[in-house]
Amino acid sequence: MATKSRDTSLFPGDAGDGTESPAQADRQASSADAGAWPGANTGAVALTFDVDARSVMLAADPSRASRASLMSHQDYGPLVGVPRLLALLRDYGLRATFFVPGATAEHYPAVLAAILEGGHEVGHHGYLHESLVGADERAERDYLERGLDALDRIAGVRPSGYRAPWWEATARTRPLLAGYEFAYDSSFFDADAPYPAPECSGQIVEVPVCWALDDWERYAFWPGITGDGRIDRPSAVVAAWWEEIQAIHAIGGIAVLTMHPFLSGRPARAAALRDLIERCLATPDLWVTALDEVVHWYRDGKLRKG
């Protein structure tokens, strides 16, 4: 009986002959990885904030600009959430990564300045939080360049990190990032610890994410747009996150917390985040840091040693 050949278009980058299967050894966090974190650390937590503000709503439907209440819901992030979260991070001397769309930078230059003044990392998150689903290379380059231009023009920032809006990267995203001299991406889900993007010859480090560590599914609600009206209790959210962090720590991985200031900047949620940060900091061998520091460590040490 003839064997039906595989449809390789479903597996981009795979010749279909068994020669290019992903290297599992690169992806699995292990006790060896646990010993490889800096100092006495055996795992890491990265605090990341996506300052989507209005962009995430406008990218999906520009006519929403006339919905003043919806826009105010998004404005809460830069106007109230970011200052509250910056104060929280300052209380513990922590650095975090803020992914800022170009449109947010242009609309709230003082917010971007405050993030930088706090010593935090600013990463690229599109220009208007554009979806890359179905985007061609020209469009994807345009979004990258417009985002780079806005961050540079408003604050002189040249980001080393990128996060695809809605975590929807394409097969060409990481090679494009390499061409624009980024150091890392944080949009893929296929590991528990950093790994070199195989299609970029080690030029791009991937710091993987997961939905369970994102605040959107826990807190976001706008009738007809997102959520189902069920809004989780902040103490329950951080309890779930702590469970995730402990399990990832136990296998020597990194937990990338992804939060949005218009959601996690609300008072009870910020108070719960404070509680979670205190639990992390009370764990002596857990590194709490920003993504650029993780990538710097990874490229300088682990990657070079091969």
Ligand SMILES: [Zn+2]
């Ligand atoms: Zn976003």
